[in-house]
Amino acid sequence: MKKTELLYEGKAKKVFKTDDENMLIVSYKDDATAFNGVKKGSIQDKGSINNRVSNYLMGLLEKKGIPTHIVEEINDRETVVKKVQIVPLEVIVRNIAAGSLSKRLGLEEGTKLDKTVLEYCYKKDELGDPMVNDFHIYALSLATKEELDKISEMSFKINEILSEYFDSINIELIDFKLEFGRTADGTVILADEISPDTCRYWDKTTGEKLDKDRFRRDLGNVEGAYQEILKRTLGDS
Ligand code: C5P
Numbered sequence: 001m002k003k004t005e006l007l008y009e010g011k012a013k014k015v016f017k018t019d020d021e022n023m024l025i026v027s028y029k030d031d032a033t034a035f036n037g038v039k040k041g042s043i044q045d046k047g048s049i050n051n052r053v054s055n056y057l058m059g060l061l062e063k064k065g066i067p068t069h070i071v072e073e074i075n076d077r078e079t080v081v082k083k084v085q086i087v088p089l090e091v092i093v094r095n096i097a098a099g100s101l102s103k104r105l106g107l108e109e110g111t112k113l114d115k116t117v118l119e120y121c122y123k124k125d126e127l128g129d130p131m132v133n134d135f136h137i138y139a140l141s142l143a144t145k146e147e148l149d150k151i152s153e154m155s156f157k158i159n160e161i162l163s164e165y166f167d168s169i170n171i172e173l174i175d176f177k178l179e180f181g182r183t184a185d186g187t188v189i190l191a192d193e194i195s196p197d198t199c200r201y202w203d204k205t206t207g208e209k210l211d212k213d214r215f216r217r218d219l220g221n222v223e224g225a226y227q228e229i230l231k232r233t234l235g236d237s
Pocket residue numbers: 090092098099100101129175176177197198199200212
C-alpha cells in the first residue's frame with residue numbers, strides 16, 4: 001500500500017490517504033504538546049513508542065472482542081488503519097482521581113473513585129474541548145443514542161481489559177482517553193491511539209508517573225518513562 005496525499009497533520013500524528021480508498025496510513029511524530037498546544041516540545045522516539053505500544057494494546061483489545069481501526073503496522077512509526085469518520089468526542093475513563101478531575105472536584109490526586117467515571121469532551125480545539133453530557137451530544141447530533149450506548153459499553157469493557165493487563169505489568173491505570181469512529185457501514189469501532197500520551201500510568205510499587213504528565217509538569221526523565229512503558233509492554237520484541 002502506498003501513501004498518497006497528506007490528509008491531516010495533528011499535534012502528534014500525520015494521516016495520509018493511500019491508494020486504497022478505505023485505508024489510511026498514520027505516521028506518529030516525536031512532537032509533544034500540552035494544554036491545547038500552549039506547551040510545545042519533542043520527546044525522543046515518542047512516535048515509534050506510541051505507534052508500537054498503541055498497536056500492541058489494540059491487538060489485546062481485538063482478541064477480547066473490541067473492534068479497532070488497526071489493519072497493519074508497516075514500520076516503527078507507521079500503521080495502516082481503516083478509514084473512519086471520527087465521532088467528535090473524547091471519551092475519558094477514570095479509575096483514580098487525577099488531573100482535571102482532581103482540580104474540578106477538589107479531590108487529592110490518587111484518591112480511589114468508588115465507581116469508574118466516564119466523561120465526554122467535544123473535540124473542538126478552538127473551544128478547548130469542553131466537557132459535554134449526553135443531552136449536549138444529542139442536541140448537537142454528535143452521536144446517536146445507539147452509538148453513545150455502544151461507545152460507553154465499549155469504554156467500560158476496554159477499561160476492564162486494560163486495567164487487568166496493566167496490573168499484570170505492575171502499573172495502575174489511572175485514567176485514559178479514547179476516540180471512536182464510524183466505518184462506511186456505520187459500525188462504531190475504536191480509533192486513534194492508546195499510549196503514554198493518552199493515558200496516566202503509575203508504577204504500583206513506587207507510584208512513579210510513566211506517562212505524558214512527566215512532560216506536562218516538567219518532572220524530568222520523560223524519555224525514560226516512555227521507554228519503560230515500551231519495555232514493560234513489548235519487552236525485547
Ligand atoms: O487532563 P485530564 O485529567 O482531563 O486527562 C484525563 C486523561 O485523558 C489523561 O490520561 C490524559 O492523558 C487524557 N487526555 C488526552 N487528550 C486530551 C485530554 C486528556 O489524551 N485532549
